[in-house]
Amino acid sequence: MNPVKVLWRWRNNPLKRPSDVVEAAVLLLVLVLVVIGGPGVGVVTGRAAHDAFRNQRLERYPATAVLVDDAPGRTERPYSDGGNLDTVRAPVRWRDARSTLHRGVTQVEAGRKAGSGVAVWLDGSGRLTQEPLDATGGVVAAALVGVLTAVGWGAVLWGVLHGVRHHLRARRIRQWEREWAEGGPRWHDGRI
Known part of the structure; x- marks a missing residue:
């Protein structure tokens, strides 16, 4: 909106309606909130x-987990989401920083054998998480x-x-x- 028109609504004009004053005030408030508040919020x-x-x-910290079972072979996903087709979900076990044994499922290379090491990331509680x-x-x-x-x-x-x-x-x-x-x-x- 044209700033001259906005300021026109504020002057003493017999055609000025109360709604014009409200609209101009809201416009001014929104303009201030966008110009000052937007960068502040960002x-x-x-x-x-x-x-x-x-x-x-x-x-988060890296650790090595052990594959519990043989990982399935390469999967065929004709409608892939663009992810790596050479990885599959498989069960693993690992010990956290306090040497507590955990079990879970993570992405591993297709066809890996049980007992092989798998690089994983753990959070502060020793649970599997993504690499930061x-x-x-x-x-x-x-x-x-x-x-x-x-x-x-x-x-x-x-x-x-x-x-x-x-x-x-x-x-x-x-x-x-x-x-x-x-x-x-x-x-x-x-x-x-």
Whole structure:
């Protein structure tokens, strides 16, 4: 919207309606929240994501698990999701940092024999987890999270502005219809 039109609504004008003032105030508030709040929300969210990725790197550690059973051979997946066709899910066992024995299922190379070692990642509780992002990947992912959050913030505010403007427009139309119902017939008959 044109800033000159927005400022016009604030000046002392006999045609200015209360809904014009409300619409201009909401527009100004949304503009301030987008310009100041958007980057703020993005930075806060990006830092939180960066800290979470860093904590994952600190908490997770590599370990070696032992394959319990022979892994099935290569699977044929005609509608693959782009993943590695040479890996299958198979049961493994491992010991965590406190030497507690655990069992679970993870991706292994197809056709591996029982008893062979499998590289896995464990979390602080000794459970299987995914490999954490490296420092560079964490920074990139955190920046992406921050940018997407800022864009989402702007989209939500645009939606609020659109909703308020739609409501005010519908209210003005109802008001005009009431006024026309009262004065329109008199104007049409030449009584005004």
